[in-house]
Amino acid sequence: MIKREFWARFSRNRLAMSGLILVIGMFVVALAAPWLAPYDPDKINVKELLMAPSYAHLLGTDTLGRDVLSRIIFGARISLLVGFVAVGISTLIGVLVGALAGFYQGWVDRILMRLVDLMLCFPVFFLVLAVIAFLGPSIWNIMVVIGFTSWMGVARLVRAEFLSLRERDFVVAAQSLGASDTRIIWRHLMPNALTPVMVSATLGVAGAILVESALSFLGLGVQPPTPSWGNILTMGKDNIEIAWWLSVFPGLAILVTVMSYNLLGEGIREAIDPRLKE
Amino acid sequence: MWLYLAKRLIFMIPMLLGITLISFVVIHLAPGTPVELQTTMNPKASLEAQKRLKELYGLDKPLYVQYWDWLKRTAFLDFGRSFSPDRRPVWDKIKERIGITLSLNLLAMILTLAVSVPLGVLAAYRVHSWFDKGTTLLVFLGFAMPSFWLALLLILFFGVYLDWLPISGLTSLQFSQFTLWQKIQDLVAHVALPVLGAAFMGLAGWSRYMRGSMLEVIRQDYITTARAKGLPERTVIFKHALRNALLPVVTLVGLSVPGLIGGSVIFETIFAIPGMGQLFYQAVMSRDYPLVMAELVIGALLTLLGNLLADVSYALVDPRIRTG
Numbered sequence: 001m002i003k004r005e006f007w008a009r010f011s012r013n014r015l016a017m018s019g020l021i022l023v024i025g026m027f028v029v030a031l032a033a034p035w036l037a038p039y040d041p042d043k044i045n046v047k048e049l050l051m052a053p054s055y056a057h058l059l060g061t062d063t064l065g066r067d068v069l070s071r072i073i074f075g076a077r078i079s080l081l082v083g084f085v086a087v088g089i090s091t092l093i094g095v096l097v098g099a100l101a102g103f104y105q106g107w108v109d110r111i112l113m114r115l116v117d118l119m120l121c122f123p124v125f126f127l128v129l130a131v132i133a134f135l136g137p138s139i140w141n142i143m144v145v146i147g148f149t150s151w152m153g154v155a156r157l158v159r160a161e162f163l164s165l166r167e168r169d170f171v172v173a174a175q176s177l178g179a180s181d182t183r184i185i186w187r188h189l190m191p192n193a194l195t196p197v198m199v200s201a202t203l204g205v206a207g208a209i210l211v212e213s214a215l216s217f218l219g220l221g222v223q224p225p226t227p228s229w230g231n232i233l234t235m236g237k238d239n240i241e242i243a244w245w246l247s248v249f250p251g252l253a254i255l256v257t258v259m260s261y262n263l264l265g266e267g268i269r270e271a272i273d274p275r276l277k278e
Numbered sequence: 279m280w281l282y283l284a285k286r287l288i289f290m291i292p293m294l295l296g297i298t299l300i301s302f303v304v305i306h307l308a309p310g311t312p313v314e315l316q317t318t319m320n321p322k323a324s325l326e327a328q329k330r331l332k333e334l335y336g337l338d339k340p341l342y343v344q345y346w347d348w349l350k351r352t353a354f355l356d357f358g359r360s361f362s363p364d365r366r367p368v369w370d371k372i373k374e375r376i377g378i379t380l381s382l383n384l385l386a387m388i389l390t391l392a393v394s395v396p397l398g399v400l401a402a403y404r405v406h407s408w409f410d411k412g413t414t415l416l417v418f419l420g421f422a423m424p425s426f427w428l429a430l431l432l433i434l435f436f437g438v439y440l441d442w443l444p445i446s447g448l449t450s451l452q453f454s455q456f457t458l459w460q461k462i463q464d465l466v467a468h469v470a471l472p473v474l475g476a477a478f479m480g481l482a483g484w485s486r487y488m489r490g491s492m493l494e495v496i497r498q499d500y501i502t503t504a505r506a507k508g509l510p511e512r513t514v515i516f517k518h519a520l521r522n523a524l525l526p527v528v529t530l531v532g533l534s535v536p537g538l539i540g541g542s543v544i545f546e547t548i549f550a551i552p553g554m555g556q557l558f559y560q561a562v563m564s565r566d567y568p569l570v571m572a573e574l575v576i577g578a579l580l581t582l583l584g585n586l587l588a589d590v591s592y593a594l595v596d597p598r599i600r601t602g
Contacts (some may be wrong), residue, residue, distance in 0.1 A: 003492070008566055012379050015418075081450075116294070118293060118296045118297060118300075121297060121578060121582050121585065122297060122300075122301075122578060122581070123536055123539045123540070123574065123577030123578055123581055124536060124540070124544070124579075125536070125539065125540030125543060126539065126540070126558060126573065126577050127304075127574065127576055128303065129543065129558070129559070129562055130301075130303060130304075130305060130562050130570055130574070131305075131308065132476070133562040133563060133565075134305060134308030134562075134565065135308055135309065136309075206422065206450075210422075210424055213424055213426075214424060214425070214544060216425055217424075217426045217544075218426075218543075218547065218559070232428065233426065233427060236430060237430055237548065240430065240433055240434060240437075240438060240445075241438050244434055244438070247427075247430040247431070247434055248431070248434070250427075251424060251430065251431070253425030254422075254424050254427060255419070255422050255423060255424065255427065256422075258421075258422035259418055259419065259421075259422035260417060262421055262422055263418065
């Protein structure tokens with residue numbers, strides 16, 4: 001598809017554009033965190049414990065007197081990192097499984113698709129919780145576990161694309177010219193299956209950020225003192241009757257971030273295939 | 279149809295076996311054991327004591343023997359004894375909690391349906407209107423809402439700011455001295471926030487689905503016919519269209535099971551409700567293998583049954599779906 005046409009459709013969609021701008025904004029915040037944050041996010045200040053939002057501390061301070069705004073700004077780095085690495089892992093697995101199943105079909109396909117069915121029947125959040133609790137909570141474990149439990153959708157997408165592309169003339173032609181399987185998969189099939197994968201990866205980032213923050217909130221994710229939106233909220237829950245700002249602002253950051261990735265993903269989907277828009 | 283159902287039920291057995299095998303291996307191969315967890319706290323625990331504890335839990339045997347033993351017992355619904363100090367049978371622990379979790383989720387589901395169906399119908403009826411755009415915005419908000427943040431906001435507003443509702447537990451301390459009427463009031467007040475939260479989490483998906491289903495139906499010829507006959511719009515929408523649009527929504531009930539299970543962990547932990555979700559969280563934190571496995575099996579079984587319900591209801595609703 002022509003890039004200009006895609007962009008024309010995408011930029012006309014106001015929701016999608018606001019999603020894109022917000023996503024870029026989050027990137028800027030995460031990358032420029034040390035310059036944007038008004039305070040050192042780990043600086044403990046016993047004279048300013050649990051201060052309500054004020055001019056000095058726009059979003060207040062936490063139980064150790066640390067500036068909440070600075071911690072939220074640095075927390076954006078964690079969300080971004082977890083979102084992208086986890087989705088990278090799941091996309092890689094999903095693309096490989098889907099490509100193998102869709103290209104070779106037969107028993108390879110049957111076995112792999114049974115595996116996908118099996119994984120889809122797992123109560124995923126239960127499993128993630130158990131594995132993380134046993135492996136020990138750390139940001140790397142979270143990314144790997146989320147990645148390994150969320151590749152099924154991509155695998156199905158890629159398989160479906162491959163199944164329909166495989167019989168097309170250009171593939172048959174390449175095959176009769178003696179192209180190797182690897183070459184056909186990577187040069188001829190994959191580029192054509194890439195767009196739906198992109199959509200699902202964008203939506204996947206949103207999902208990964210949600211799971212990470214839930215795990216951190218339950219104490220099974222990013223461990224303090226490293227700031228993450230989820231673990232600031234844990235402190236909010238423990239002090240809910242005296243410090244509302246600890247519960248409100250980090251959650252707002254999660255909501256806005258997740259929503260912008262969802263808007264962006266839906267926007268790409270609609271720009272690729274305008275028929276999807278009712 | 280019956281043949282289809284039987285086939286699907288039989289097909290569930292290998293699935294369940296696969297799920298338990300993977301869970302068992304993953305859980306037991308993870309570094310650290312419950313024995314270490316219990317003895318590192320106590321420096322007096324000798325190597326001898328650790329060994330005894332291991333034998334008591336059956337962790338000294340090879341993994342495949344452990345799995346086989348576990349499978350044999352589980353086939354007769356015997357999930358073994360909990361590793362926690364009370365050593366109670368796992369099934370007893372689950373039995374006293376499963377009712378709470380199921381009824382809370384059922385209440386939430388009813389509430390979700392009661393709100394999302396009218397919302398979806400109206401949005402579809404006035405497609406592209408301001409109302410439709412408003413619900414679309416609500417849907418995007420709903421999809422991005424972290425469940426635990428929603429719970430905190432509910433606590434903050436109804437529990438702390440307005441001070442209307444209790445924010446944790448299932449009953450008050452003086453519950454046993456209450457009259458029946460007071461007991462009912464007390465229970466309702468305690469479950470209000472968790473149910474409200476869980477219901478909102480389903481709202482986005484359901485109203486979106488309802489809107490899509492309704493849009494599909496409204497385009498059909500028989501709706502045009504009904505209108506052409508001069509039937510009042512109310513009859514056309516609520517009698518002819520809604521009835522047909524509601525059918526596919528049944529499948530959503532089945533497919534929402536995994537989400538509800540995950541939500542239970544979050545809401546029960548935050549609101550301190552003694553249900554299955556809270557039990558799972560505690561079991562995971564104390565490495566209570568038998569309890570974790572039992573909950574995973576029940577979770578997987580519910581998910582599989584949910585999928586079955588979705589497929590069967592879809593086949594019943596739409597005869598074009600092959601059941602052979």
